[in-house]
Amino acid sequence: MQDESLYLIFLNAAVVNNFVLALFLGICPFLGVSAKKETAWNMGLAVIFVMLVSSVSAYGINWLLTELDLLFLRLICYIAVIASAVQLVEMLVKRYSPALFRSLGIFLPLITTNCAILGLALFQTAKEYDFVQSLVYALGAGGGFMLALMLMAGLREKLELARVPSVSQGAAMSLMLAGLLSLAFMGFAGLGGSHG
Amino acid sequence: MAESPNRSASVPPPTLALNPQETLTADTFIRGLWKENPVFVMLLGMCPVLAVTNTSINALGMGLATTFVLVGSGVLVSLLRNWIPKQVRIASYIIIIATFVTVVDYGIQAISLELYAALGAFIQLIVVNCVILGRAEAYASKQRLHTTLINSLGMGAGFTLALLSLGTVREILGNGTLFGVPLFGEGFQPWVIMVLPPGGFFVLGAWLLLFNWLRLRKERKVMQGSGVAANAG
Numbered sequence: 001m002q003d004e005s006l007y008l009i010f011l012n013a014a015v016v017n018n019f020v021l022a023l024f025l026g027i028c029p030f031l032g033v034s035a036k037k038e039t040a041w042n043m044g045l046a047v048i049f050v051m052l053v054s055s056v057s058a059y060g061i062n063w064l065l066t067e068l069d070l071l072f073l074r075l076i077c078y079i080a081v082i083a084s085a086v087q088l089v090e091m092l093v094k095r096y097s098p099a100l101f102r103s104l105g106i107f108l109p110l111i112t113t114n115c116a117i118l119g120l121a122l123f124q125t126a127k128e129y130d131f132v133q134s135l136v137y138a139l140g141a142g143g144g145f146m147l148a149l150m151l152m153a154g155l156r157e158k159l160e161l162a163r164v165p166s167v168s169q170g171a172a173m174s175l176m177l178a179g180l181l182s183l184a185f186m187g188f189a190g191l192g193g194s195h196g
Numbered sequence: 197m198a199e200s201p202n203r204s205a206s207v208p209p210p211t212l213a214l215n216p217q218e219t220l221t222a223d224t225f226i227r228g229l230w231k232e233n234p235v236f237v238m239l240l241g242m243c244p245v246l247a248v249t250n251t252s253i254n255a256l257g258m259g260l261a262t263t264f265v266l267v268g269s270g271v272l273v274s275l276l277r278n279w280i281p282k283q284v285r286i287a288s289y290i291i292i293i294a295t296f297v298t299v300v301d302y303g304i305q306a307i308s309l310e311l312y313a314a315l316g317a318f319i320q321l322i323v324v325n326c327v328i329l330g331r332a333e334a335y336a337s338k339q340r341l342h343t344t345l346i347n348s349l350g351m352g353a354g355f356t357l358a359l360l361s362l363g364t365v366r367e368i369l370g371n372g373t374l375f376g377v378p379l380f381g382e383g384f385q386p387w388v389i390m391v392l393p394p395g396g397f398f399v400l401g402a403w404l405l406l407f408n409w410l411r412l413r414k415e416r417k418v419m420q421g422s423g424v425a426a427n428a429g
Contacts, residue, residue, distance in 0.1 A: 024247035172404035179397030
C-alpha cells in the first residue's frame with residue numbers, strides 16, 4: 001500500500017507526470033480532437049468520466065483476480081471491462097445529449113483504444129493504490145489530459161489565423177507545438193516527488 | 197486519428213484492398229514499409245512511437261514485440277474470419293490481440309528484465325495500439341492466410357523502421373551513442389532534451405516536415421512537367 005498523500009497523487013498525475021506530455025499516453029485523441037476548444041472540452045469531460053469508471057472497475061478486477069490467483073488474465077479483463085464501460089457512456093450520451101454525441105463523433109468509441117485509459121488502470125495497479133487513491137489518481141490524470149488538450153486547442157485555434165510555411169501544415173506543426181508544451185511541462189518536474 | 201483536410205486532400209488515402217481477395221505480390225509486403233507506413237503515412241500508433249524511442253535498443257525491442265503481436269493476431273483473425281460473427285468481431289479481435297500481448301509480456305520478462313524495465317507499461321499497452329486493431333479489421337478479417345501473413349510482416353517491419361528512425365536520431369543526439377556504442381569522443385556534449393519527452397515530439401515532427409517537403413517538391417515537379425501551373429509561385 002502506498003502512503004502518498006492524495007494531494008501529491010493528484011498533482012503528480014495532472015501536471016508533473018502529465019499523461020499526454022510526459023508519459024505519451026493518448027496521443028491520438030490529443031492530436032485528433034484538439035482543433036477546436038469546444039470539442040476538446042467535451043472530449044476532456046468524456047475522458048475524465050471514462051477514467052473514473054475504468055479506475056473503479058480496474059480496482060475491482062484486480063482484487064478479484066488476486067483472490068482467485070489468475071493475474072495472467074489481468075490485461076484481457078481490463079480491456080474487456082473498459083470497453084464495456086465506454087459502450088455504456090456512449091449509450092448514455094447518445095440518449096441524453098445528441099448534440100454532444102454528434103460533436104464527439106467517432107472519438108467516443110475510440111476512447112476504448114486509448115492507451116491513456118488502459119495505462120491508468122495498469123499504473124494504478126503497479127503503484128498499489130488503495131480505492132480512494134485510485135479515484136484521485138484517475139481524476140488527476142483526466143484533469144491533466146483535459147488541461148493538455150485545452151492548451152493545444154487554444155494554440156491551434158490561434159494558428160489557424162497565422163501564416164505558416166506550407167511544409168509545416170498539419171500533423172508536423174501539431175507535433176512541434178506539442179513538443180514546446182511538453183518542454184514547458186518539464187518545468188513542473190520535482191514538484192510532486194519523482195514517482196513515475 | 198483524424199487529419200486536417202488540406203493534408204488528406206493531397207495524400208492519397210491508404211487503399212485498403214477493395215478487391216475481396218488480394219493476390220500475393222511483392223507490394224503486399226513493401227506497402228507497409230513505405231506507401232502505407234503505419235507511423236509516417238497513416239499516423240497510427242503514435243504513443244509507443246514517442247514513448248519508447250529514447251534509445252535504439254528500446255525502439256528495436258518495441259518494434260519486434262509489436263510485429264509479433266501484429267503477425268500472430270493477423271494470422272489468427274484470418275483463420276477465424278469465417279467463424280467470428282460480425283456483431284462481436286471487434287471484441288473478439290481485442291481478446292485475440294490481448295492474448296498475444298500477454299504472451300509477449302511474459303516472453304520479454306523471461307528474455308531480458310532490463311528491456312522489460314525500460315519498456316515498462318508500454319508492452320502491455322501494445323494491446324491498444326490502433327495499428328494492430330486497424331489491420332485486423334481492415335485487412336486480416338477479409339484476406340487469406342498467406343497474404344495476411346506477408347502483409348502483417350510488412351506492416352510490422354514498417355513500424356519497426358519508423359521506431360528505429362526515431363530511436364537512432366534521439367539516441368545519437370541526446371546521448372552520443374548508437375545501440376549503446378559511443379560515437380563521438382569525450383568532448384561530446386549531449387543534447388539531453390532529445391532523450392526526454394519533448395525530444396520525441398520534436399524528432400517525429402522533424403521527420404514529418406521532411407516527408408512533407410519531399411511530397412511538395414514532387415507535386416511541384418509534376419505540375420511544372422504538365423505545364424498546368426508553370427509560373428505558380
